[in-house]
Amino acid sequence: MNRITAPAKWLCVVYWFLVVVPTRADDVKGVVKNIPTPAHRNVMVQLFNWKFKEIEQVLPKLKQLGYSHVHVSPPQKSNEKVWQWWGRYQPIDFSVISGPLGSEDDFKKMNEAADSNGVNIVVDIVLSHTSDVTEMPEPDFVTFNNDVIVSEKFPQFDPGDFHRRCNINDGDVNSVRTCWLSNALADLKTESPHVRGIAKDYLKKLVGLGVDGFRFDAAKHIEPDFFGEVLHDVPNAYAFGEVIASDSGSFPQIDALDFYDFPLVATMRRAFGFGGDLRDLKNAVQNHHALPGPKAVTFVRNHDIDRGEAGDRGLDDNSLDTFGVGWNRQSHTLDRTDVILAYAYIFGREDGLPYVFADMPTLPPNEQDDHFDNEQLAAFIRFHNLCLSGENGVDRRPDIYRIETANAIGWQRGTDRFVVINKAAETFPIRNLVTSLRPGKYAEVHHGWDMDVQSDGKIKEWDVPGRSAMMVVPKP
Known part of the structure; x- marks a missing residue:
């Protein structure tokens, strides 16, 4: 894979994300009438744990609001004994698209509808591990001799495709990449040609079904060279990764991936919190409190923050703050105004690809904090897209x-x-x-x-x- 210099990559990435929009004006709740309709769109939304048919139904609305990309939850066959959302993050068979979110036919129809609406589908990819051995699909699905898997019933893997079970030591890079998340999720040998071959086949299958990009779960738990290799055969697909860290200097150097801007989330929490200083947001990148624009997927909330409870979700220096912008550690009450102000910041600034989190539709209405069609967000999205300019919208107003x-x-x-x-x-x-x-x-x-x-x-x-x-x- 040819190395792309940072400025050239910025142009290529932005070009890929920008989708030409018809110039007719549509009435959007939250946007004043007669505000121009942008020529381009450059915003991603995470429809967390939504079924493929549900996503298909809202695609015209997403286009109208100004979204360009939809991040969908993992579609592969997963551990269906676990009906909750985290069961989708426990892969069983990467050759099969099936499960609580829908069938392969549902998935394909969603992608076809996205294409017809000029919206790109970005799929959540879980390749660092398989299922949780403490909640297996059936008895003896995985058996051990001490901490080594000696038998398992995964259709695509052998016992030798898994690392020895061990607890992660965050201070040891090798441990981070070879030990087991929560000491329970069976960790794949992503360094092995066999596992990488399965990963390549899975990504090619998804692209064949119409997928446009990937979000790699637990990216820091995989060798950096893995991503360039498995993405080589899907060269037009965008990719970004999940690395939960508050210091931008701790991110791996992976040319093939952009990243969630967790350092910026930590900075925004401090700045928007009581007693915080908004001036900290001005030079966040220069002060290593945010990722550089060409590498950053900027967000306020995602499912890591919304659903995360473990210490490794921490976004402050002591890894005690598990909730990000808008949460109070004592009461755990979400302050929606702080969240909206933080969204205004990421949509108002030049750097990054803005990203919106939408809650699970299965939650009771009083627990659905995040909506993709929030009227204030609609206005922010319109402003952001109106700041894109030039041929294909590549130019950014400083x-x-x-x-x-x-x-x-x-x-x-x-x-x-x-x-x-x-x-x-x-x-x-x-x-x-x-x-x-x-x-x-x-x-x-x-x-x-x-x-x-x-x-x-x-x-x-x-x-x-x-x-x-x-x-x-x-x-x-």
Whole structure:
């Protein structure tokens, strides 16, 4: 595989993600009428544990809202003794698409519908391990001699395809890659040609069914060279990985993968938390508190944060904080305003591929915290997509900071877009703010409030309500 330099890769990755959208205007709840429809889309949504038929039904709506990609849960045959979501992360047979989420036919129809709507499907891939030996599909599915598997009933594997059972020592790279998650998930020898061959066949099968990309679960528990090799035969597929760490310097160097930006999540939690300083968000990449834009899938919540409970989900220095942005460690109550403000930040900034989490539809309504069609998110998505420009939407308007306080930050996107986030309870007054915005009238995309930029580029007077985020574009 040819090595791609960072700038060239940025162009290639962004080009792959951007999907041309018809220019007709659609009414979207949460977006002021007459705000232009973007020419491109560049937003991923995780429809966590949704059935393939359910995803197929919402694809037209996702397109209308401005999503370009859908992250779907693992489709391979899995441990169906475990009906809960984590059973899908316990593979049994990679040659079969079947299980609680739907059949192979359902999966194929979902992909066909996605193609017809100009939406790309990204599949969750679990290749570091198979099933949990403490909740096997049937008795004696796996047997041991001491800590070594001596017999098993996985259709594609032999006992020699598994590492010896052992607890992970996070300080030992070899242990991280060869021991068992939770000392229970049967760890595959992903270094072996046989296991890699099965992985390649699985990815090719998925692409043959219409899949456009992959999210690799537990990526840090697999050898870095694995990804380039198994992705070689699916060269047009996008891929990103899960590495849960708060320090950007601890991420493996894998050219074939982008990554969830967990360091940025940790930074946002500190910044948006009580007593935190929003100025920490300005130079997050330079301060190693966020991944570089070309490698970052930027998010506020995903299923690791929403459902994670173990210490290894930790996002602070002491690995005690298991919940990410918007959670209080004492009460575990989710503060939706903090979550929305953090979403405003990732949609308002130049770097990264924004990613939205949507909860399981099987949850009771009062437990469904996250919705892909939240009206404020719809406005943020519209703003983000309107910031894409140039041929195929590759060009990005740069961030130019104009407001820098502990509780309020504001920045231009180029010369005709503006973002302000105010986490304080009090109104933030803007008076005679110097900018390089083009003079004229602007409109806030969610409420429609007017903002005037004078001939000298100043914003003479504009008030930002407490606990809110404002995104403005030229008024049509």
